[in-house]
Amino acid sequence: MIPFDFSYYKVWSAEEAVLLYHSLRKKGIRPYYYAGGTELITLGRVNEVHADAVIDIKGIAECKTLQLEHGRLIMGAALPLAKIRESGLFPLLGQTIGEISDHTARNKITLGGNLCGHIYYREAVLPLLISDTEVVIASRSGKRSVPLHSIFDRRPQLEEGELLVQLHVKSDDLELPYYTRKKRRQWDIGYPLITVAAVKKDEKFRVAISGLCPFPFRSESLEEILNDRRRHPTARIEQAIRHLPEPISSDVEGSPEYRVFVLKNTLLDALEALEGEGHEHS
Numbered sequence: 001m002i003p004f005d006f007s008y009y010k011v012w013s014a015e016e017a018v019l020l021y022h023s024l025r026k027k028g029i030r031p032y033y034y035a036g037g038t039e040l041i042t043l044g045r046v047n048e049v050h051a052d053a054v055i056d057i058k059g060i061a062e063c064k065t066l067q068l069e070h071g072r073l074i075m076g077a078a079l080p081l082a083k084i085r086e087s088g089l090f091p092l093l094g095q096t097i098g099e100i101s102d103h104t105a106r107n108k109i110t111l112g113g114n115l116c117g118h119i120y121y122r123e124a125v126l127p128l129l130i131s132d133t134e135v136v137i138a139s140r141s142g143k144r145s146v147p148l149h150s151i152f153d154r155r156p157q158l159e160e161g162e163l164l165v166q167l168h169v170k171s172d173d174l175e176l177p178y179y180t181r182k183k184r185r186q187w188d189i190g191y192p193l194i195t196v197a198a199v200k201k202d203e204k205f206r207v208a209i210s211g212l213c214p215f216p217f218r219s220e221s222l223e224e225i226l227n228d229r230r231r232h233p234t235a236r237i238e239q240a241i242r243h244l245p246e247p248i249s250s251d252v253e254g255s256p257e258y259r260v261f262v263l264k265n266t267l268l269d270a271l272e273a274l275e276g277e278g279h280e281h282s
């Protein structure tokens with residue numbers, strides 16, 4: 001049971017959502033964009049999340065769009081992960097999000113919720129960080145479209161009350177050769193020890209990682225070392241791991257040393273898969 005009362009609002013446009021958010025805030029009410037609502041239910045129960053009002057964004061048509069248009073795949077932020085996976089439109093994203101929680105939860109958890117929520121793994125962002133991705137954001141001053149990498153630093157850096165409306169991925173990036181692997185300590189379902197998503201684009205290896213640190217990341221310096229093909233993959237990986245961001249997570253899933261060990265093996269698999277030929281399907 002959620003141990004606090006809140007009012008419920010349903011909105012039909014991004015503009016309405018943002019205006020309502022700010023008018024509630026002005027009255028001292030703490031609003032919460034309600035997409036899949038799974039964080040409110042799971043973290044609300046243990047008082048890690050609190051809301052006085054929820055603004056349900058699932059009625060906003062542009063937040064539910066899923067289509068190819070003008071050379072881009074348009075994905076609404078309120079799409080459930082299961083729907084994106086089942087569409088088969090972006091195989092790397094589909095396979096990566098297919099490892100998040102279980103099917104029942106994936107029918108609820110949304111793309112925007114995975115990116116903007118409190119739980120920091122944000123595995124759905126990995127394929128988006130290594131693709132040419134634009135995000136559409138609604139704020140009080142209207143909508144703007146910006147490259148994902150320009151606003152993503154550990155999490156989407158949104159101002160209070162800003163709404164993530166859509167993600168646009170260039171069609172060329174949907175069918176790149178890819179590798180994606182989630183490694184857990186022991187169970188089939190659960191948070192990652194290490195998740196790696198990688199693509200080969202213009203003969204260059206791009207990689208994004210979750211689970212290693214308490215935030216997901218893509219690192220240019222790491223990629224530069226991994227792309228130096230004059231050296232053997234294991235030598236590149238040994239050097240690359242000296243450039244990892246900090247801190248490395250330490251929890252029941254694994255120590256920092258164990259995580260780095262698993263990362264090295266996973267990167268080697270990824271390099272072997274992508275420096276060979278073709279798509280990788282596990």
Ligand SMILES: Cc1cc2nc3c(=O)[nH]c(=O)nc-3n(C[C@H](O)[C@H](O)[C@H](O)COP(=O)(O)OP(=O)(O)OC[C@H]3O[C@@H](n4cnc5c(N)ncnc54)[C@H](O)[C@@H]3O)c2cc1C
Nearest residue numbers: 033035036037038039101110112113116117121122123164
């Ligand atoms: C059982 C379970 C297992 C999980 N396992 C994993 C896992 O293995 N890997 C992983 O990466 N994650 C995992 N998660 C985390 C999950 O992806 C996030 O909790 C995610 O926030 C849930 O999405 P939601 O749509 O239900 O979000 P909601 O609960 O609706 O919202 C979460 C937060 O995001 C904000 N928000 C939502 N949509 C938007 C938007 N469009 N614009 C701006 N802000 C927005 C809300 O205001 C709220 O603060 C798991 C969660 C659960 C409950």
